[in-house]
Amino acid sequence: MNVFLTGATGFIGSAIVQELIGAGHQVLGLARSESAASALIAAGAAVHRGDLENLDSLRSGAKAADAVIHTGFIHDFARFNEVCEIDRVAIEAIGEALTGSDRPFIVTSGTALVRPGTLATEAMMPVTGADAHPRRSEQAADAVAERGVRVSTVRLSPSVHGNGDYGFVPMLINIAREKGVSAYIGEGLNRWNAVHRFDAAHLYRLVAEQATIGARFHAVAEEAVNFKAIAEVIGKQLNIPVVSVSLEEAAGHFGWFAGFAGLDCPASSQQTQSILSWHPAQITLLADMAQGSYFN
Incomplete structure (x- = not known):
């Protein structure tokens, strides 16, 4: 199978490239720069020049492949609403190219805002609202599915961890270094779910x-990791105090990240594991952090 992959040189996408090629598939990776193209060639993938805002490149890449995996996303939180709209339009453009075919299309979403405070399952729909949840990946996927496209959604954990992670955990580490303390909010009992990038990549292949059509899957290896436990590993590795901050103090300490630091978002992958025989086998989040590579 020849798979067109957006985000192919990213933290998760690069792991998907390895997973697909290792299973005997071919990869056509979207590249917007010479360095990205070189990285794809070195990994054994073919190069398709373009980016998420070049809709013609997305359509032609999709038409040239047997399947499409969309992991590309512009990680610019300063213009989050705008990049979420870019993502929605990109999904619709790819879906347009796949309409009338039976070729699989996998869209990426997240577990964090599916049902905060409750164990989220694959059957639950995200809480939506322009301010609370501007990302429209799943709604765009549903619109594509209505055209008969064989579209599925993979919801990623808020912490996809492993070597090269530039997501939420590194952000917490940077805040702790800057502030001189590793903090959690209140009692720190809010929960994140987590998955290793290699386990997530294996799920995308499956x-x-x-x-x-219309299926939703959870890339979740650990249902619930207490935020305080994450803060404690950071404190130990940086040799700084671990402290509690109040809800009122959280914005001052975490800045724009305060909402994520206080998020309670446990999630299950029981249905995903049962349907696809997906069994996460990589190291856990806390053990991964304790190895020290996050702090080098």
């Missing part, structure tokens, strides 16, 4: 090979 979905591409087996998925059905």
Whole structure:
């Protein structure tokens, strides 16, 4: 199978490239720069020049492939509403190119805002609202599915961890270094779910090979990791105090990240594991952090 992959040189996408090629598939990776193209060639993938805002490049890449995996996203939180709209339009453009075919299309979403405070399952729909949840990946995927496209959604954990992580955990580490303390909010009992990037990559391959229209899958290896436990590992590795901050103090300490630091978002992948025989096998988040590579 020849798979067109957006975000192919990113933290998760690069792991998907390895996973697909290792399973005997070919990869056509979207590249917007010479360095990205070189990285794809070195990994054994073919190069498709373009970016998420070049809709013609997305359509032609999709038409040239047997399946599409969309992990590309512009991680610019200063213009989050804008990049969420870019993502929505990109999904619709790819879906347009796949309409009338039986080729799989895998869209990326997240577990964090599916049902905060409750164990989120694959059957639950995200809480939506322009301010609270501007990302419209799943709604765009549903619109594509209505055209008959074989689209599925993979919801990623808020912490996809592993070597090269530039997501939420590194952000927490940077805040702790800057402030001189590793903090949690209140009692720190709010929970994140987590998955290793290699386990997530394996799931994407299984979905591409087996998925059905409208299916949702959770890339979740650990249902619930207490935020305080994450803060404690950071404190130990940086040799700084671990402290509690109040809800009122959180914005001053974490800045714009305060909402994520206080998020309670446990999630299950029981249905995903059962349907796809996906069994996460990589190191856990806290053990991964304790190895020290996050702090080098």
